[in-house]
Amino acid sequence: MNTAILQENPTVRQVSRVIKGMPATDGAGVELTRVIGQPALPMLDPFLLLDAFRSDRPEDYLAGFPPHPHRGFETVTYLLAGRMRHRDNAGHEGVIAPGGIQWMTAGRGIVHSEMPEQENGLLEGFQLWVNLPAAHKMDHPGYQEYPAEQIPVESREGGIDVRVIAGATSQGTRGPVVQPLTEPLYLDVRIPAGGEFTERLPVNHNAFVYVIQGPVMARDAGGRAVQLGRDDLGVLARGNTVRVEAGNAEARFLVVAGRPLNEPVARGGPFVMNTRAEIQQAFEDYGQGRF
Ligand code: MN
Numbered sequence: 001m002n003t004a005i006l007q008e009n010p011t012v013r014q015v016s017r018v019i020k021g022m023p024a025t026d027g028a029g030v031e032l033t034r035v036i037g038q039p040a041l042p043m044l045d046p047f048l049l050l051d052a053f054r055s056d057r058p059e060d061y062l063a064g065f066p067p068h069p070h071r072g073f074e075t076v077t078y079l080l081a082g083r084m085r086h087r088d089n090a091g092h093e094g095v096i097a098p099g100g101i102q103w104m105t106a107g108r109g110i111v112h113s114e115m116p117e118q119e120n121g122l123l124e125g126f127q128l129w130v131n132l133p134a135a136h137k138m139d140h141p142g143y144q145e146y147p148a149e150q151i152p153v154e155s156r157e158g159g160i161d162v163r164v165i166a167g168a169t170s171q172g173t174r175g176p177v178v179q180p181l182t183e184p185l186y187l188d189v190r191i192p193a194g195g196e197f198t199e200r201l202p203v204n205h206n207a208f209v210y211v212i213q214g215p216v217m218a219r220d221a222g223g224r225a226v227q228l229g230r231d232d233l234g235v236l237a238r239g240n241t242v243r244v245e246a247g248n249a250e251a252r253f254l255v256v257a258g259r260p261l262n263e264p265v266a267r268g269g270p271f272v273m274n275t276r277a278e279i280q281q282a283f284e285d286y287g288q289g290r291f
Contacts, residue, residue: 013207013239015218015226017041021052021233027065027114031055035210035233037129044206044235045260046182048073048272049129052210052231054080056122064115069291070106071282072137072272074130074179076186077102077114078165080212082123088112089291092143096125099148101165101186103177107132107139109282109291126210126254133181133261134274146176158195163188167257170200187255188212191246198243199255207236207257209244216253217245228253 019041021033030053035041037049055061061082067089077084079096086102087093089111096102104110116123132139146165154162154173162169166177167185175186183202191197201207209216209228216228221237227247228234236242242255265272268279285291 010241010243011203011239012219012241012243013201013236014221014223015209015228015234016221016237017235018226018228019233019235021231024051026051027068028063030063030065031060033231035231041233041235043265044208045262045265046131046258047128047206047208047256048131048265048267049127050210050233051127053126054122054124056120058120061116061123062119065113066115067111067113068270069109069111069282069286070104070270071109071286071291072106072278073132074103074105076104076128076130077125078128078186078188079125082121082125083117084123084125085115085117086112088141090141094145096145097147099151099163101144101146101151101177103144103166103179105132105139105142105144107137107141109285110141111286111291128186128256129272130179130182130184130258131261131263131265131272134263136181137273137278144177150176152176159192160195160197161190162197162199182258182261185255185257188252189255190250190252192250193246193248195251196243196245198241200241201236201239201257202259203238203240204259205257206260207242207255209234209236209242210254210256211251212254213250213252215247215249216251217247218243
């Protein structure tokens with residue numbers, strides 16, 4: 001991209017909607033907040049679901065997610081605090097620790113468990129579901145797993161830190177996760193009080209900001225100031241630049257963007273395909289032990 005042209009013609013993405021998560025229970029009784037994948041925001045193509053979890057009450061998370069299947073998309077787990085152990089039916093196993101990412105491509109099918117590797121203390125993080133295009137839903141499963149030490153942190157002027165999990169920034173920092181099918185950008189950004197963060201985004205990608213620590217200031221479609229508080233998701237309208245500011249305290253937020261697939265979506269619990277028939281096939285295959 002020609003950055004000189006971009007600087008001359010920034011089209012700042014306004015916040016088109018502010019979404020509040022809704023309380024949900026999943027797995028064997030894990031209390032979480034569903035942000036994408038709920039009535040207010042059923043999906044933001046290619047993002048099918050975003051769950052946020054943050055609790056220091058063991059009863060909220062101890063039950064975990066015992067073995068369950070997935071097919072047709074990717075599950076992305078990013079931990080801020082605590083530890084989660086993952087095991088699957090192909091013998092893959094690992095622990096996600098704070099600052100670590102697990103980008104799992106379920107593809108044609110996997111059966112896995114996701115269990116807290118702790119009996120008390122804070123467990124905090126996110127799970128994002130990223131869709132796969134029809135032509136790749138039945139690909140072989142795969143993992144991209146990186147501990148915190150392998151995720152680059154871009155330090156910018158003004159005390160801004162950008163952890164680059166997936167995609168690349170305009171300053172050239174490249175995250176370890178690669179997914180050419182949806183070209184995701186996944187950033188964890190900290191800006192000091194009064195600071196401003198600007199980053200370019202592909203103009204046609206869907207994008208959102210999720211506030212971990214706020215407030216974060218942005219603009220709506222009418223140019224009015226919008227304040228996003230902790231746990232608010234701001235859907236970003238089309239444009240080539242995201243620009244947000246911190247208030248009078250340090251702010252931390254995720255910036256996530258991806259190329260929309262514009263394909264029909266059929267959901268059935270842990271399966272996301274293109275048609276109902278494919279969902280029925282997934283249930284049948286799982287029931288017959290073909291995962
Ligand atoms: Mn799962």
